[in-house]
Amino acid sequence: MSPHDILEASHLFERITLQPLSVGYYPKYKILVEFNRDKDEDKRLFNAKDRVFVKIRSAIQYKTDEKDRLHLKVNYDRLYRSVVKRLNTASNDEDVPPETRKFRWIMFLHEDYLHFTWHSLIVHMRGNGSTEEEILELKKEIESVEVENNEERSYYEKLLERLIREVGNRLEYNRKGENVFFQAYQVLISLLHNIPSEFFHDYLIEIAISDEELDAISELLKTLDSEYLKKDFPDFLKRILSVDFYPFSSGEEAYLDLFATLYQGVTFDTEHDKKTLLILLDEPDRFMHPEWCRLFFSAFKQFLERISGGYRDYQIVFTTHSPFLISDLPNSHVITLKKNPHSGNCMVIRDSLQTQTFASNIHTVLADNFFLDSTMGELAIQSINHVIKRLSSRRSLKEKERQRIVALIEQIGEPIVQAQLIEMYNAKVPQDREERRRMLLEQQRKIQLELQSLEHGEDV
Structure with a gap:
């Protein structure tokens, strides 16, 4: 066979190596929905319907010194809290209209991602030789952006577009003038807007998994997977959202x-x-x-x-x-x-x-000896062998030792082993009629249980 033939033969198959840690979110969601579609509930390995949830949270974390922190024209978190307090509305999140919860959730995400992006940018700039004057100049430029027509969302988007473009340019990931980081972020936000409002809670999106896929959830999870698992470009959405499925054993x-x-x-x-x-x-x-x-x-x-x-x-x-x-x-x-x-x-x-x-x-x-040397636990075997050794010896048993042996014999679940030990014990220790009767009744009870199991066709 020539080297050419060997090379061609290697293309007759394709190998895929997968680990659970590398599996995306959508396959888990898909499988849970499929489990719930099984009409024979008794054969379901576990019932996930309306018991297991998809939980989506912001995963953004950052720490910025006060001198580096961006001072925005709008602080939506502070603004929202003050409005709620002024209107004296209920503090319970579920009393807030779903549409308001959804809008608030996305606005908080915008605000957190702004600060996170700014923090990441200045860390990169300092690590690559930028001066404090250059950082201060960029900070002033960002903070000079104005809010137009009281549109907080468009204000955040303008800031993010500017910041993310700067990140992409410095990391040399933007192609042909495209702001690829920002485009990925815009797709993410549009997918969040497609999720029904009733699933939004205070800092949490929570969806009970049923026997039907929700298109909005499926598309979001597929998009996150495509970002997290791709190899040729960085993960543009890394550390923005965390997705969990719970509760599980x-x-x-x-x-x-x-x-x-x-x-x-x-x-x-x-x-x-x-x-x-x-x-x-x-x-x-x-x-x-x-x-x-x-x-x-x-x-x-x-x-x-x-x-x-x-x-x-x-x-x-x-x-x-x-x-x-x-x-x-x-x-x-x-x-x-x-x-x-x-x-x-x-x-x-x-x-x-x-x-x-x-x-x-x-x-x-x-x-079969391949699996086990015995079908009984090793500690139980050692305990039984110890009792057999004592009952076989010539040395007499003291009262406390007799009580321990009787207690162990009564706990044995294997009736044949138990009967043999009772016989050995009776030969070793003269018993009064009441103790003898009690042990025989216990042995009879276990035999009756075994007979009942056999009559019902159960394994024993």
């Missing part, structure tokens, strides 16, 4: 991150035909509740089948320590690995699983 968050990552990878735009996709997953079940592990492959299969913009065929390779996942796979699809204690390398163990894994009882799979 750690398991729910891990599950959401996994499927959002898969969604982004499956729908990733590629020049190749979407025929076959090989998906490699490293322990996808970590942090998951056992019931979620049991349902994982069923949910994964449904996800791949109904996702739009996906592939025709999928091949999945994953690593796991969980018997829950391999109970959905035949033995022929399972490869077991074991670490060599001397070299530290992993090696394939042929025919290590002695049981058929597909549709196998979880307890049966767990009992």
Whole structure:
């Protein structure tokens, strides 16, 4: 094979490496909406409908000395507070009309971003040799801009356009006279204006996630993703907004991150035909509740089948320590690995699983020596072995030790082990009839519970 053939062969596939931390906001929003569309609520891994929220806040942070601070012709925060106080309106944010809350939220963002941009600009100027006179001259120029026709918003926009153009010019990101930073900011503000007013609260935008996408939210999240994830230009919107999805347990968050990552990878735009996709997953079940592990492959299969913009065929390779996942796979699809204690390398163990894994009882799979040496906790085994050793010895038991042994035997959930220990205890310690009766009744109760479970077809 010639070098040319090798080069051509390397273009037969495309590799996409994704981590949950690199996944954008929109895939998470999309997946949560898809979860909520599942009509079988009992099969939902968690119910996010009207319980999980998208929370959008200003993420702008800056610290400016008083001598550097811009003195604006309009301070909307102070102006708004004084108007509220003068009109003696209620301090409760929810009593403020939604349209006012929305206007106020965006105006506060304008004002904060002005100060943030100015702070970033003077830090850059000082770091690149600008004199204090040059900074003072620019400050006076910015502060000389007038408010026209009492239009606070247009006043802020004029200041921002000037400041952001200065930043773009100094960083050499503006192209052909375009103010690319400001254009990105204007797009962001227009998207915020498209969000319905009822979602705006005091310093917070909060939207309950339902089973339908809100176009205004989707477009905002997609725009933020396109800025945050692009490689050829800086992130023009960095540190303006923070987006969170809440509330989640750690398991729910891990599950959401996994499927959002898969969604982004499956729908990733590629020049190749979407025929076959090989998906490699490293322990996808970590942090998951056992019931979620049991349902994982069923949910994964449904996800791949109904996702739009996906592939025709999928091949999945994953690593796991969980018997829950391999109970959905035949033995022929399972490869077991074991670490060599001397070299530290992993090696394939042929025919290590002695049981058929597909549709196998979880307890049966767990009992295989590959997973566990015992299906009982090690501390419990040590405690039971200690009791066996004492009951087998010739040394007599004192009263307090007899009480501890009886208490442990009564707590054992495995009826066969418990019955054997009772027999050993009775042989060791002469008992009065009442104590003997109490222990037998406890043993009878557990046997009856096990019989009832068997009659109802439950695993025991």
